[in-house]
Amino acid sequence: MSGVNVAAGKNRGWRGQQRVKFFARMEKEKQLSLLKIEAMLSSSGTIQMQLEGQSFSLPKELSAIVQEIENSKTILSFEAGWDAENALPVDKEIWLQASGFLLRYALRVFNLFSLALDAPDINPCPNGSIDLSWRTKSARMLVNIRKENSEMLAFFYGDLYGNKMPIKGTVPAGTVEDHLACWMKNLV
C-alpha cells in the first residue's frame, strides 16, 4: 500500500473516507496489474510457472495447486477492513512467499513419493498473513505464512485427525525442510 495511508481517513468526513478508499483501490489494482504470474504447459507435459522472478517446473499432476494459486490472486485486491472489522490488506510479498512455499513443498513431495498434494484453501488473515489449509481423507493441516522480526516464516500444525501423529513447528518460509515434506505426503 505504498503512498496510501488508509488510517488517514479515520478523522475525515464521509467524502474524505471515500477518497482514501478510492486511492487505496487504485493502488491495489496497480499492484495486481504489475504482478507477473505465468503458467503454461510445455511440450514435455510439465507446467512452467513464473512467479515474479521465481521459476518452477512442475509435473502436470500439480495443476490443481497452480490453479488454486491463480485463483488466490484476488486476495491482493482486498482492502483494509475486508472482514468488516480492522483487517489489514495482504501484502504482495506475503502472497508470493506463500505461493512459493506451496509450490516448493508440492514439488518436493512429488519428487520424493510420486504423490500430488491436494490443493489447499488459500485464505487471507485479518493480521495480513496467509493461511494454507488442507483437509484430506486422512489428514488436516494449517500453515500460516507471516513476517516476524523481518523474517518470513511458516507456522504449521497438522495431524491425522483425533490428534494422531501431530506435527507442529516453525520453519523459514523460503526453504524446504524434509521432515515437513515427509509428513505432508498425508495431504493427498
Next chain:
Amino acid sequence: MKNAPWELELIPDASNVYRLIPSHMVKKGSRIPAESMFVPDADGLSVDWDKYATPEESLIRTGLTFRFNSQEFKDPARFMVFKLHVGQVRKLEGVVEVNHTPVFHGNPPPTGRPNNRSHSSVTGTDEEVRLKLRDAAVEVMADIVRVLEEVKAKR
C-alpha cells in the same frame, strides 16, 4: 471504553459462545468457516456468550455497529453465526481461557458502537487451536428476516 455496569462472570463449561463470520470467508457449499476467521486481535478472539445473546441478537448488534473506519453500518445479512462449546474449546491445547469481557460505551451508547454484555474473549490461539476451532464450529441458523426488521427499526 467506560466501566461496564455489569459484573464479570465465570463462563461455565456447559455454555456456548457465538462467533460471527463474514459469509465470503465461509467455503462455498461446505458451510465451514476459514481458520483465518479465528485469528485473534490484541484482546483475543471476540465471541458472544449465549447467556446474554441469541444468534439473532448478535446479528442485530452487528447491524447497529459501524464498519471499521467508517460511518456506514455493517450488513448483518453478510454474516453467518457459528457456535463453539466452551468446555470443548477449553480442552484444546494452547487455549489459555474463555473470559467474559463485556463491552460498555455509555448509556445510551453512541451511534454505531452498541454495548455488549455478552462479549467474551478466547485467548491463546495458535495454528493448532485455529485448526481445531474451525472443525469444532457449528453453524447456527438465525431468523434473518427478524434481524433485518429489528435493525431497520433501531437504526
